[in-house]
Amino acid sequence: MHRIARSIVISAMILAAAPFHASAADLVVSAAASLSNAFAEIGKAYEVKHPGDKIVLNFAASDVLLKQIEQGAPADVFASADEATMDRAAQSNLVDTLTRKDFAGNTLVLIVGLSAKSPNSLNDLSAADYPHIAIGNPDSVPAGRYAKEALTSADGWEKLQSQIVPTQNVRQALDYVARDEAQAGFVYATDAQTQKDKVRVAMTVPTSTQVRYPIAVTRASKQVDLAKGFVDYVESADGRAILSRYGFSAP
Amino acid sequence: MMLSEAIVPLLLTLKVATLATVFASIVGIAVAKFLGRRRTFARDVVESLLTLPLVLPPTVLGYYLLVVLGHNGFFGAWLMRDFGISLIFTWQGAVIAAAVAAFPLTLRAARAAFSDVDAQLENAARTLGASESEVFFRVTFPLAWRGVLAGALLAFARAMGEFGATLMVAGSLPGRTQTLSLAIYDAVMAGDDARANALVIVSLVTAVVVLLIAARLLQRTQRMTLT
Numbered sequence: 001m002h003r004i005a006r007s008i009v010i011s012a013m014i015l016a017a018a019p020f021h022a023s024a025a026d027l028v029v030s031a032a033a034s035l036s037n038a039f040a041e042i043g044k045a046y047e048v049k050h051p052g053d054k055i056v057l058n059f060a061a062s063d064v065l066l067k068q069i070e071q072g073a074p075a076d077v078f079a080s081a082d083e084a085t086m087d088r089a090a091q092s093n094l095v096d097t098l099t100r101k102d103f104a105g106n107t108l109v110l111i112v113g114l115s116a117k118s119p120n121s122l123n124d125l126s127a128a129d130y131p132h133i134a135i136g137n138p139d140s141v142p143a144g145r146y147a148k149e150a151l152t153s154a155d156g157w158e159k160l161q162s163q164i165v166p167t168q169n170v171r172q173a174l175d176y177v178a179r180d181e182a183q184a185g186f187v188y189a190t191d192a193q194t195q196k197d198k199v200r201v202a203m204t205v206p207t208s209t210q211v212r213y214p215i216a217v218t219r220a221s222k223q224v225d226l227a228k229g230f231v232d233y234v235e236s237a238d239g240r241a242i243l244s245r246y247g248f249s250a251p
Numbered sequence: 252m253m254l255s256e257a258i259v260p261l262l263l264t265l266k267v268a269t270l271a272t273v274f275a276s277i278v279g280i281a282v283a284k285f286l287g288r289r290r291t292f293a294r295d296v297v298e299s300l301l302t303l304p305l306v307l308p309p310t311v312l313g314y315y316l317l318v319v320l321g322h323n324g325f326f327g328a329w330l331m332r333d334f335g336i337s338l339i340f341t342w343q344g345a346v347i348a349a350a351v352a353a354f355p356l357t358l359r360a361a362r363a364a365f366s367d368v369d370a371q372l373e374n375a376a377r378t379l380g381a382s383e384s385e386v387f388f389r390v391t392f393p394l395a396w397r398g399v400l401a402g403a404l405l406a407f408a409r410a411m412g413e414f415g416a417t418l419m420v421a422g423s424l425p426g427r428t429q430t431l432s433l434a435i436y437d438a439v440m441a442g443d444d445a446r447a448n449a450l451v452i453v454s455l456v457t458a459v460v461v462l463l464i465a466a467r468l469l470q471r472t473q474r475m476t477l478t
Contacts, residue, residue, distance in 0.1 A: 064440050132340055137423070139441035165340055165422045168440070176422075180322045181339045 027226050028074055030058045030065040032081035032213065033169035034106065034143065034188045038246040039079070045242060046233050053226065061169040063140035069094050069218060076221040077230055079103075079213060081170075081188075082142035086214040095216035096224075102251035103234050104243050106188045106211040108146045111174070111199040116183040118202045122154040125163070125184060133163045134173035134185035143170035146207045147186035153208065174199065190247040212251050256446075257431075257453040264430040265457070267342060267417075268410035271349035272357075275410070276403045278350075279357025284387060288366055298362070305355035309415025316348055316420045338420070342428050345421035349413040353406035360402020364395035397469065404465045411458065431457075 031039045036059045043055035058065070058075065062085040069075050070092065078095055080086045083102075089095045112118060117129050125133060136144030144166065151157040165182055167173040174191045176182040178198035185199075188211065192201050215234060217227040233239050240250070282301065286294050304312055320327040320338045330336045338344035368391050376390045392399075414432045421428035423437055431454050438447035 061440070063442065067440065067442060137437065137441070139437065139443075165424060166437075168418070168423070179317065181317070 026054045026056050027076050028056045029077040030075040031079040032062045033059050033171045038243050041242050061141040075218050076227040079215040095218050100216040102212045103215050104213040104248040105251050108205040108207050109189045109192050110202045110205050111177050111192050112184045112202045113177050113180045122156050130183040132165050132182040134165045134176040134182035136170045137166035150205045193247045260431045260434040267345045270346045271410040272407040274350040275353040275357045275406045280361045283361035302355040304351050313416035313419030340422045345417045345428050348416040348420045349410035352413050353409040356405040357402045361399045364398025368394045
């Protein structure tokens with residue numbers, strides 16, 4: 001009995017200690033959900049070039065990441081899907097504005113499920129053909145804000161209220177359309193590309209604000225040089241090549 | 252934010268949690284009855300499998316519910332084809348998510364309560380000519396129902412707090428499928444702390460009131476059983 005109790009205590013201690021085992025060279029990068037695939041590869045490529053350094057990636061909607069950083073999450077680098085969120089980070093003095101750069105651009109697209117009709121314009125999204133339209137929640141997801149802006153200027157936002165399914169991040173909107181649960185959705189061109197065989201791009205959605213991704217080192221970072229090194233790598237020819245392979249344009 | 256804004260998610264939460272508890276209890280009692288008294292290896296395996304919804308992360312549960320109930324899932328496709336019903340993004344879908352998540356609690360409680368009933372009493376009823384359903388409804392259940400009720404209370408609490416599975420199956424549609432826990436999450440994510448706090452207070456008060464009512468009910472039944 002004692003032996004069992006002791007081994008339980010010891011394994012509990014090992015489990016509890018594990019999260020703190022992270023070495024000093026762990027760099028935490030909080031990046032917008034739409035950057036998931038590209039940053040996963042950039043992180044790996046960076047680790048190959050800098051053996052010993054480890055990139056820890058944290059993906060969520062940009063506002064959620066900002067909220068986490070506000071509350072003291074130990075992020076070293078913040079990459080947002082819009083300027084507005086980075087502006088808020090700068091105003092709250094959460095990022096070092098001298099390190100802020102735009103590193104990529106994107107376009108917003110209207111996607112439809114393979115079995116759904118192809119709309120020709122934003123005004124074709126009738127309730128009969130598209131009972132559910134997935135959009136990142138504009139209160140916390142940049143892709144949703146861009147979509148709301150575009151729909152509002154096309155006079156469609158109010159009309160679509162009963163069809164809109166707000167999602168927690170842009171990838172959830174993509175997933176609902178890929179699963180045919182929503183007939184249409186607003187995501188970035190790069191997101192649509194990751195599910196090419198399940199969703200169809202119906203049209204590029206004009207946005208009055210260009211979709212651009214800013215990146216910056218956080219004020220709370222304890223390894224500023226390392227963080228700057230990663231930001232530089234994202235901007236380097238290697239980083240750009242990976243980003244463009246995933247469909248991101250130059251900023 | 253006005254407290255009145257919390258009324259819609261509150262009523263929805265109560266509706267979803269109540270219905271989920273009713274479904275989970277009926278199925279839990281039936282399965283507990285079916286599993287019976289005798290412990291066998293096969294029964295332990297079945298019971299473990301049925302307890303999975305409690306052990307699995309709610310998002311995993313939500314994912315599989317989405318796969319099963321969705322337009323391409325076998326159950327969802329059948330519902331759509333034969334009845335024109337779609338459960339995804341509906342409050343009915345939220346009820347199913349919460350019921351599945353809460354079901355192991357009603358099952359476990361009902362099974363424990365049934366096996367605590369003295370088998371001799373049930374046998375006595377049988378010797379007096381009672382059918383199996385009469386034994387269950389007139390002997391076993393009346394003696395076990397406090398344990399069953401305790402399970403239902405836990406199920407209600409679990410259903411009220413359901414988040415992960417509900418989010419995936421029913422979405423977070425304000426006024427339609429956005430329960431209190433989803434509304435709180437949305438408010439926090441949107442940085443609207445005032446709204447989040449107001450919703451938390453509504454949640455807390457509701458939970459305490461429900462628990463108090465439950466305690467009173469249990470106390471009263473205890474007195475009734477003693478006299």
